[in-house]
Each structure stands twice: as structure tokens, then as C-alpha cells.
Amino acid sequence: MKVFSKEQIYEGDRLTTERQEISSTELMERAATQIFNWMHLRMQGAQVPVHIFCGIGNNGGDGLVLARQLVIHGYNVKTYIVNYSETRSKDFLINYERIKDTTKDWPVVLNSAEGFPEIYPDDIIVDAVFGIGLNRPPADWVADLFQKFKASEAFTLSIDIPSGLYTDKPVEDENAIVYANYTLSFQSPKLVFFLPETAKYTIQWEVLDIGIDRDYLTQTETEVELISKFEVLPLYKPRQKFAHKGDFGHVLIIGGSFGKIGAVQLASRSALSSGAGLVTSYIPQCGYNSIQSSFPEAMVICDDGDKAIKDIHFNIEPTAIGIGVGMGQAADTIAAFEAFLKGNESPLVLDADAINILAKKKTLLKRLPQQSVITPHPKELERLIGKWSDDFEKLEKVKAFSKAHDLIVLIKGAHSITVYKEKQYINTTGNPGMATAGSGDVLTGIITGLIAQGYEPLAATIFGVYLHGKSADIALEDYGYQSLIASHIIETLGDAYMDLFKQPEPEEKQEEQEPEQ
Ligand SMILES: NC(=O)C1=CN([C@@H]2O[C@H](COP(=O)(O)OP(=O)(O)OC[C@H]3O[C@@H](n4cnc5c(N)ncnc54)[C@H](OP(=O)(O)O)[C@@H]3O)[C@@H](O)[C@H]2O)[C@@H](O)CC1
Numbered sequence: 001m002k003v004f005s006k007e008q009i010y011e012g013d014r015l016t017t018e019r020q021e022i023s024s025t026e027l028m029e030r031a032a033t034q035i036f037n038w039m040h041l042r043m044q045g046a047q048v049p050v051h052i053f054c055g056i057g058n059n060g061g062d063g064l065v066l067a068r069q070l071v072i073h074g075y076n077v078k079t080y081i082v083n084y085s086e087t088r089s090k091d092f093l094i095n096y097e098r099i100k101d102t103t104k105d106w107p108v109v110l111n112s113a114e115g116f117p118e119i120y121p122d123d124i125i126v127d128a129v130f131g132i133g134l135n136r137p138p139a140d141w142v143a144d145l146f147q148k149f150k151a152s153e154a155f156t157l158s159i160d161i162p163s164g165l166y167t168d169k170p171v172e173d174e175n176a177i178v179y180a181n182y183t184l185s186f187q188s189p190k191l192v193f194f195l196p197e198t199a200k201y202t203i204q205w206e207v208l209d210i211g212i213d214r215d216y217l218t219q220t221e222t223e224v225e226l227i228s229k230f231e232v233l234p235l236y237k238p239r240q241k242f243a244h245k246g247d248f249g250h251v252l253i254i255g256g257s258f259g260k261i262g263a264v265q266l267a268s269r270s271a272l273s274s275g276a277g278l279v280t281s282y283i284p285q286c287g288y289n290s291i292q293s294s295f296p297e298a299m300v301i302c303d304d305g306d307k308a309i310k311d312i313h314f315n316i317e318p319t320a321i322g323i324g325v326g327m328g329q330a331a332d333t334i335a336a337f338e339a340f341l342k343g344n345e346s347p348l349v350l351d352a353d354a355i356n357i358l359a360k361k362k363t364l365l366k367r368l369p370q371q372s373v374i375t376p377h378p379k380e381l382e383r384l385i386g387k388w389s390d391d392f393e394k395l396e397k398v399k400a401f402s403k404a405h406d407l408i409v410l411i412k413g414a415h416s417i418t419v420y421k422e423k424q425y426i427n428t429t430g431n432p433g434m435a436t437a438g439s440g441d442v443l444t445g446i447i448t449g450l451i452a453q454g455y456e457p458l459a460a461t462i463f464g465v466y467l468h469g470k471s472a473d474i475a476l477e478d479y480g481y482q483s484l485i486a487s488h489i490i491e492t493l494g495d496a497y498m499d500l501f502k503q504p505e506p507e508e509k510q511e512e513q514e515p516e517q
Pocket residue numbers: 009012013027028031055056057058059060061062084085087089129130131132133134135136137138139159160161186187210212
């Protein structure tokens with residue numbers, strides 16, 4: 001799913017009114033009617049008090065349309081105008097008049113937090129104060145109002161975006177933002193729903209289709225894309241009947257040191273489980289017995305070093321190499337890594353200590369093959385590109401880094417983001433059970449395994465991250481957050497593949513069932 005920028009959304013609105021020959025007021029009516037339908041379907045006429053807080057722009061206009069429709073359908077509605085500015089939008093004003101014609105219970109105009117009504121935990125708040133038009137910090141009294149929303153503990157539904165969040169700038173004041181239980185966003189989710197510093201402002205979100213011009217939606221390129229099953233399915237490479245293991249590449253996983261051989265084993269097993277034809281683990285001598293006895297499918301090549309790698313040499317031709325897991329940063333290992341890069345021409349996935357060594361010796365970056373994949377967690381990323389002040393600056397720095405070195409950078413986290421030059425692909429699978437030792441090693445193996453099977457490095461990263469998270473989501477059903485460990489993610493990888501082709505369950509049609517004999 002495309003994630004449109006604020007500018008693109010405004011342009012989509014404009015083009016839609018032009019091409020569909022409707023007014024912006026009609027588009028607002030259509031958009032807010034979707035919100036009404038959403039609520040009506042769930043509430044079924046329930047008389048829960050609904051408090052709708054409207055700003056004076058188009059987000060407020062949406063709130064007024066919603067309020068009018070709820071009133072017409074007999075809901076228990078109270079409407080407030082958060083009067084934060086003298087400049088009202090045209091469609092706000094039109095809908096302000098319309099609601100006055102609909103009910104005698106006119107909106108209450110709030111000019112300070114003084115007039116804040118009593119709201120009980122079982123009530124519902126609709127937040128239509130600011131939308132994507134926020135361009136400066138809200139006034140203190142408006143921030144106070146948002147704090148009162150939170151203190152009321154009422155279910156809070158935000159329209160389009162939690163008020164107080166910018167679409168393209170970091171948070172300035174944590175207290176000047178609405179904490180939404182749910183956000184109904186028009187046409188496109190907003191990037192801020194997925195970034196670590198701002199995701200917390202809405203627990204859940206959903207996109208409502210408001211009929212923006214189809215051509216505009218399909219033809220407009222976005223910098224950001226959300227990756228779910230729909231996006232990865234076209235990447236999948238089916239297998240031919242007469243395929244043999246030579247068709248699926250030979251993965252080499254290089255890493256490990258005394259006490260950290262397991263990392264190589266996890267990455268090697270996941271490379272094989274992701275579909276690679278052959279896997280060789282390259283490790284220091286101390287790991288030979290453990291890998292050979294517990295993982296019979298792997299071939300093993302030992303370094304001359306006993307406890308750490310000191311001279312990388314092998315006589316195979318790997319299709320893809322994953323390097324760095326559990327490798328350590330002993331002086332000999334750093335020298336071996338440096339020498340390896342000089343001679344290497346295979347596609348690379350670099351993780352863990354390979355990234356830490358690159359961070360220490362940035363001149364080595366120019367030795368990486370084009371479109372190598374690096375998979376840092378936040379600490380490793382910071383060592384590599386330096387500190388950032390907020391999520392937006394982090395993305396800018398990573399984009400610049402990717403461009404400068406022609407690298408695919410995976411920013412790992414709750415929503416891992418694959419960055420290649422200007423483009424960002426946000427993953428939607430995965431869960432907090434993955435915050436466990438070795439889950440990153442498994443990912444390294446999967447991505448390397450996919451490259452070995454002929455996936456382009458960018459596709460392998462996007463698809464690999466998706467499969468890794470999906471596999472953990474499936475494993476979660478058996479193990480729960482606490483007991484999920486990295487090995488489980490490998491065991492359910494097959495289910496993650498099969499899930500790609502699962503059809504949604506058909507809905508049961510009660511009336512068509514045969515009566516029992
Ligand atoms: N396709 C779609 O997505 C559709 C979207 N629609 C809806 O439109 C919403 C965007 O509406 P919007 O442009 O009128 O902006 P909104 O957020 O209501 O702000 C209002 C104005 O407030 C001002 N202002 C800004 N910051 C301020 C501050 N701190 N303190 C005081 N004032 C401040 C600023 O004006 P300024 O004062 O800068 O001139 C701003 O313009 C969008 O989120 C969605 O809900 C649908 O209706 C139709 C289809």
C-alpha cells in the first residue's frame with residue numbers, strides 16, 4: 001500500500017474534485033460519511049454519549065458532518081468547536097451552518113480549557129481538531145484539552161490523524177498530542193503511524209477508501225510503501241517440477257566465535273529453510289563438532305583460528321554470503337574481514353559484527369559489492385551513521401547513506417524499514433515476541449537464502465523481512481510473546497510461505513445451508 005505525503009494527499013483531493021466534477025464539500029461529505037458508517041456498524045444505535053471535538057479547518061469540517069449524521073440517526077451526540085484560530089475553512093463554515101439547521105443542540109464553542117465538559121470513561125471522544133494541516137504547535141489551552149481527553153479514559157477515535165501529530169516533522173511537545181485508541185485515516189496511512197517515536201499515539205489505525213481518483217492513486221509514485229501480503233506475492237518465485245538443488249544457490253554463512261557459534265547455526269538453518277539449495281557454515285574450529293552434530297544438512301568449513309576467525313579462505317563458489325553473526329571483533333578477525341572484502345565478488349548480507357567493523361573502518365564501505373544488504377539494529381545503525389535527533393532525521397541519514405554507498409539498509413525494529421536510496425518499504429508483520437536472542441541471525445539467513453535463490457537483493461530484503469515477521473506471528477500462536485525463541489521462527493517458516501497462498505475463509509451463508517435430515 002502506498003503511503004502518500006501530505007502534499008500528495010492535497011493534490012489527490014484537488015484532482016478528484018476536478019475529474020469527478022464534485023465540490024470539495026461533496027468530497028468532505030463522502031469522507032465523513034465513511035466515518036459515520038464505520039461507527040454506525042459498530043454502535044447499532046447505542047446511546048453512548050459521543051463527544052465530537054471539531055477544529056475550524058477541514059478536519060473539523062469532517063467532524064461536523066459526522067456529528068450531523070449521528071444526530072440524524074438518533075445518536076447521543078455533543079459537539080464542540082475548538083476555536084483555535086479566526087481563519088475558518090470554507091467547508092467548515094458550510095457544515096457549521098448545516099448542523100445548526102439539523103439540531104437545536106448547537107455546537108459549544110470552546111475558547112479555553114475552562115469550558116471542557118465532563119466526560120466519563122464509558123463515553124466516546126471523536127477527535128477532529130487538527131488533521132494533516134497542522135503546521136505549528138497548538139496553543140497551550142488546546143494541549144490542555146488533549147490532556148483532558150487522555151485523563152477522561154474515554155475511547156478516543158481520531159479522524160485522519162491524532163490531532164497534534166505532524167505528518168512530516170518530529171514531535172515537539174508530547175503533551176500537545178492526542179492519544180487515540182483508533183484512527184480512521186483517509187485513503188492512505190500516515191508515515192508517523194509506523195515510526196518508533198510516534199506510533200504510540202494511535203493504538204490501531206484503519207484506512208477508509210473515500211474514492212480518490214483511481215488513476216491518481218495508481219500512477220503516483222510514493223517514497224514510502226507499506227509491505228503486506230499483497231505486495232510480496234508478486235515477488236514470490238514458484239518452483240518448477242524438475243528443479244534440483246543446484247537451481248537454488250549455495251549460501252555461505254561466515255561468522256561465529258567461541259561461545260557464539262549458535263548465531264551461525266541459526267543463520268545457516270534459516271538460509272536452508274528459506275529455500276536455498278546448499279548451505280555451508282564457515283566458522284572457527286571450536287564450533288566444528290557442535291554444528292556438524294546438531295545440523296546435519298549443513299556443510300562446514302573451518303577457519304585456521306581456534307576461537308575466532310583469523311583468515312577467511314574457502315574453495316567453494318557461493319551464490320550469496322551472509323557475514324558477521326557472532327563473529328566478534330578480534331584484531332585478527334578484523335584483518336580477515338578486510339582481506340575477504342578485497343577478494344570477494346559474491347552478493348553480501350552484512351550483519352552484527354560485520355556492521356560494527358564497517359563502522360570502525362568506513363573506508364571498507366567502498367569494497368562492498370553494489371546493492372549489498374546491511375541489517376543493523378538501532379545501536380549498530382548509530383555506530384555506522386552517527387546519532388540522529390529524531391525519526392525523520394534518521395530516515396534522511398539512512399537514505400543519504402544508502403545512496404552514497406549503493407547499499408540496501410534494513411532498519412530493524414517493530415516496523416522494520418528497508419531503505420534503498422529514496423525509497424522506504426515498511427514491514428507490517430512481526431511482534432514483540434521477536435525481541436529475543438538470535439532472531440536477527442535468523443533474518444540474516446533468510447535474506448541470504450533468498451538472494452541465493454535468485455531474488456534481487458532489494459526484493460530479498462523486503463520479502464525476507466516479511467516472511468521472518470509472518471513466521472514469528474504464526475509461531476506466536478503456540479508460544480506466546482515470552483516463550484517464542486529464534487529457533488521457532490525457523491520452524492514456522494514453511495507456514496509463512498504457505499500462508500502466502502491461503503484464501504480467506506469463505507463467509508458462511510446461513511440461509512443457504514441444507515436443513516439437517
Ligand atoms: N483526501 C483527504 O484526505 C481528505 C481530507 N479531508 C480532511 O481535511 C483535513 C485537512 O484539512 P486542512 O487542510 O483544513 O487542515 P486542518 O488539519 O483541519 O487544520 C486547519 C488549519 O489550522 C491552521 N493551523 C495549523 N496548525 C495550527 C495551530 N497549531 N494552531 C492554530 N491553527 C493552526 C492551518 O491554517 P493556517 O492558520 O496555517 O492558515 C490549517 O489549515 C484532513 O486531515 C482531513 O481530515 C476531508 O475533508 C476531505 C478529503
